[in-house]
Amino acid sequence: MADTRALAAAVKDQIGGLGGAFMISREAKAYGQAVGLAAWTPYMRGRCGVLGEVDADVVASAVGFFPPGVVRAAWEAGASLPADEAARRYAEVCDAFGRRKLAGLPDAEAGRLAGLLEAVVDEAEVIGAPLFAGWRALPPPADSLARVLRFAHVLRELRGGMHLVAVLSCGLTPLEAVLTGASILIPSGDGNARYFGWPEPYAEPAGDVRKRRADAEELTDTLVAPAFGKLSEAETDDLVALLGKAAKVAFG
Secondary structure (H helix, E strand, C coil): CHHHHHHHHHHHHHHHHHHHHHHHHHHHHHHHHHHHHCCCHHHHHHHHHHHCCCCHHHHHHHHCCCCCHHHHHHHHHCCCCCHHHHHHHHHHHHHHHHHCCCCCCCCCHHHHHHHHHCCCCHCCCCCCCCCHHHHHCCCCCCCHHHHHHHHHHHHHHHHEEEEEEEEHHHCHHHHHHHCCCCCCCCCCCCHHHHHHCCCCCCCCCCHHHHHHHHHHHHHHHHHHHHCCCCCCHHHHHHHHHHHHHHHHHHHH
């Protein structure tokens, strides 16, 4: 049997990169323009529309690492776009991005990777990961390239939910986690905090905050690991290799 915790750690960067890049893509920009929304609003309505027409505090509880005031302003500014429609259109953005960026991935490999990712998605528990649950409930696309991206995104939401649980469990605030982390967009913690809308100035992380941040990352691996539990060693090897190839095709 595969070491599921090691596997979760080994594939997190590829899943995070593949599953999140569509949110800053040309397709995402076109979606925002088409629905007449700007700033964080098309993102919040699209990503969190799977939660339904809820109060902004419900959205803030799910996205976790954004200031609640930023979430409320963005969510309510998009009230003209129904949540279910926003989620559907955002899913189409994800799918279209996958078809474009993974066009160089052979059909057989795309189909195999999509099937492996789907198996992990199906095995995962929803507790503590509301956005994962919402995205998993959406009908997936039919074609393999789009399915790879969709399932990568769904698994990214699983890790995101588990990471929020881990951060809080390790005694960190969301802002402390942001300040001691990085993203595919912005490598500095201060830059991420500013990008997410946290008010300045930012205090230098003190004491053992950075250690607890590292502990939270390891705990996230542990919490995500059971989702990989039904993969055989051969399937594990294929998943690692194909995710690496897909990331290379998508990002060079």
